[in-house]
Amino acid sequence: MGKKFVSERNLKFLLYEVFDAASLTQYPYYADHSRGMFDMVLGTAMRIGTNMLYPCLGEMDKIPPELVGDHVKVHPVVKTFMRECGEGGWISAIAPMERGGQQIPGIVNLVPNYIFAAANYSASVYLLLTTEAAHLIESFGSEEMRENYIPKMYSGEWQGTMALTEPQAGTSLADIAALAEPTSEGYYKIKGQKIFISASDHDGVENVVNLMLARIKGSPVGVRGISLFVVPKKRVGENGDLVFNDVNVTGLYHKLGYRGCPINQLSMGESDDCHGYLVGEPNKGLSYMFQMMNAARLAIGLGATAIASAAYYASLEYSQERLQGRRMTEKDPATPQVPIIDHADVKRMLLFQRAVVDGSLSLIAQCYKYGDLAIVLTGDEKEKYALLQDFLTPVAKSYPSEMSILSVSQGLQILGGYGYCDEFPLEQYYRDTRIHPIHEGTTGIQGITLLGRNITMKDGFAFRLFLEEVQETVRAADAIDELKPHARELEDDLEKLQEVTSHLLNIAREGNREVFLADATLYLELFGIITIAWQWLLQAVSVQKALKNKDALSESDLNFYEGKMYTFRYFFGYELPKTDGLMKRLLGTDGLTVEIKADFFSD
């Protein structure tokens, strides 16, 4: 099993050279921090990832959570890790200081989350869900609610979850049916079924705080009648002790991967004694939940990238050690075999893996940076960055999710037969990462969000902001000889993207919404490739800046920058051309998939 799962060098490159995270400390909100402190975050997270999480990766897969009686037993490291997260302040990292948080920039908080997910994706989810659930209570909950729940969540003693899906309402949240009946004591009586709820019961914590969508009796049908509730597994009883809140585990899913984290079926109110506490106002649950969902979507893009990173280093290590065959220029079969990294096709596969990993990570860092700027800036600037983050979220969720699968698969391929066997971690990464295009809104839903909502929101203002961001990078690259041709290529593609977008919006204007959105998934794919090309160009600009002082660079830095440039060229040479076929298809709208009748599939 490999030893390396992330590149610290690349994290620092993105943090300091590309996105200048240290510059955030100029704003009062982040003024207590410094680059030295960011480095410490990285160093500590690497130690936890390496010493605590990575060693349990295979074990948590092979000995998955178990339903014992009506409770879920998980690997003992979960408890250790959650406490460590509490003590180390990882759960409260991005929360404001006035709420007991560390007020760390999102782009810096990306670092531990990425490292933990690369070391052990399943383990990282316990932390993420708790962070996000606490953040939701902090944003919209009452003062009492904050006091009751947040400290225990920050300490890692209580788990947070998001409880949305129901048997009849997966993607279609409008059909949520869980019921909340008001009582005279202020709480609501909850009754309903939830399915596919990650980490919603386990013995690594003392309690679970479900952030749950339900419908207050008498509310309107559809999304306008959904409210958000805190529904803990155990509620605080009259004399301050924890009493069972009638949240029952009715099932545990047996999954392809991501096995270290239990996904449960819950049944609330079987004994008519499940209390729920309304968050914010009635019927606004979905809009509150979108804060958590959008955060989760970025986190999923990050998790997918992290698994792809671990897979990259595992196959890189194998390719350096495995001797097989000879260079094509070597005709003498008596000469020794070479490491397979000497074969061009293996290098191509490695470049693909790295192009996906570093490109995706850059985009996600970009999104967190936007979020940080939206916090510290005001007025139009605040709106601009908040919009940019919102606009790009479906891309930052889906490109990494879809491409992680392909890049892990290429990593597995590098190992040949061994990649298919559990002696090496590739087969687990391949199973683990398949979850990402599914949870927190499938790729299909992300496509519809991008094309059907984000492109047109505020009359296309967010889209124009995005185009300006890319154009700014194009201009910077255009001023550097080595990057000029690539800047032109991206500019061309950006124009064609606008052409495709106009073409589709015209169809929408003609009133045919189904045809307009029929290929939204392909549009998302196209958008993703162009967005990642932008991020590669942005990275290349930083690399060229660093290479100006070539002589002052260490050999390892020089190798790092050379590697970046090759991977950048790989992306433009091998990945960006894929937009040609996508654009051809998107411009050739014919309503094929809308038109075909269900009966035509049957034989």
Place this chain on the structure above:
Amino acid sequence: MGKKFVSERNLKFLLYEVFDAASLTQYPYYADHSRGMFDMVLGTAMRIGTNMLYPCLGEMDKIPPELVGDHVKVHPVVKTFMRECGEGGWISAIAPMERGGQQIPGIVNLVPNYIFAAANYSASVYLLLTTEAAHLIESFGSEEMRENYIPKMYSGEWQGTMALTEPQAGTSLADIAALAEPTSEGYYKIKGQKIFISASDHDGVENVVNLMLARIKGSPVGVRGISLFVVPKKRVGENGDLVFNDVNVTGLYHKLGYRGCPINQLSMGESDDCHGYLVGEPNKGLSYMFQMMNAARLAIGLGATAIASAAYYASLEYSQERLQGRRMTEKDPATPQVPIIDHADVKRMLLFQRAVVDGSLSLIAQCYKYGDLAIVLTGDEKEKYALLQDFLTPVAKSYPSEMSILSVSQGLQILGGYGYCDEFPLEQYYRDTRIHPIHEGTTGIQGITLLGRNITMKDGFAFRLFLEEVQETVRAADAIDELKPHARELEDDLEKLQEVTSHLLNIAREGNREVFLADATLYLELFGIITIAWQWLLQAVSVQKALKNKDALSESDLNFYEGKMYTFRYFFGYELPKTDGLMKRLLGTDGLTVEIKADFFSD
């Protein structure tokens, strides 16, 4: 769990309407057969697949083979199935009657193999390997060898295998080191290690006949010193009884999927008592083995397609039953939810799955038909069809193998969270089918075979034969109004393919073989898409012929043909455009992947 795993209608369409298998009975070699008999083959195979194999699919995955002492225990159905295959004549189906076979055309024999693999891929491999190993002995073994082994293999009592890979020689067969020392008694003493040998030990049979590559002591290094041996697990002793032949199981792999079939490590000659029997002449082993390897490559393309077919029907069934969301034109959330097959994005995913399945199956049927014509014809015609089959084998292996993964993955996606859980078979198909780009020569090797060997073989004669075949279909389609635009599209792509090929051959001529072959995998991908487009056009010609008598068709036939036309249009609309990006890259040769140094990957 779904019930349908293949389309009998589509098998008949390919056999009778597209490839006119019945016409083969006009040749004396196949004259004993008839369409009625082919139908019987299909019917019987469906019964075995449905009643015997499909019900064990999940169980064989969940209770995989086990190493008990030094023997491998497999699911009891393996023994039942092997005997059924013996009694039903499935193992000897394509063998000549004079050797005890049924002399069935390869294109017809595709039917049971496809059905068995779709019902239960792991189970189908026991049959396939035995068929192919017996065929190899029959082609190159001595009369005595045939008598000793073939009857027991045909009866399903003895298992056949191919034993090539060694720890230091996977893809690089030139490095095979297993040793064969001649003895005065005619046999050779064998010593060596083999790894990743499918079905090479199990309790479903009485004996295992390994077709093994080894090096006769003193032979030249490299591929010119490799010989082929029969190395049975038990040899026939002096008084006719079976005695242990010192073939030891030293390990059993734990695999991602394809778990119903054991893959073993073998150690031959640990007690210096392993007898091997030379097949044919010394040092010609690799060329003999290529017969079996090429047959196995087609079979793998078929197996990959079969799994994709089973996945298609599983997700189709789900999409028809699962209610979720509403048509986009429906604004009232109080209306009932619709089956998800009503959503365009789901129909797009289903069309992709079917496009891969039906397109791949058509290409494989085409290859088997070429093989059949090569048997019955003579002279130039014989050579033509043998060459065409040989030429297309890497494409028929790789396109289905690579695309099965993507199409099963889309199938899984259709089921959302359920696709990720083992209540439904998609997650198993996803794991099972990942083996195909690895075994019997990775996709990388197939690319090098196509571009580095097949394109130039006989001075490009095979490539020209291929182009003529496609052009013939283009001409037929060009005469049909509905197909004219698609015929033109394929013609354009065929021209561009020749341009790309010339460009690459020029690089080869300049002497840079590494750069020439650096993107052979992409060339293979390009070639695959164009080849499958050809097969779709060929199918569309047959559909249009059938639709001429529209009024005479049953509703189910009409739905079938309409579905075919939509899937054909899907392929040309969504898949064929992918060639644009590939061609751009292939024409932009820059040696990037040859040039980049191994050190540049490391950080």
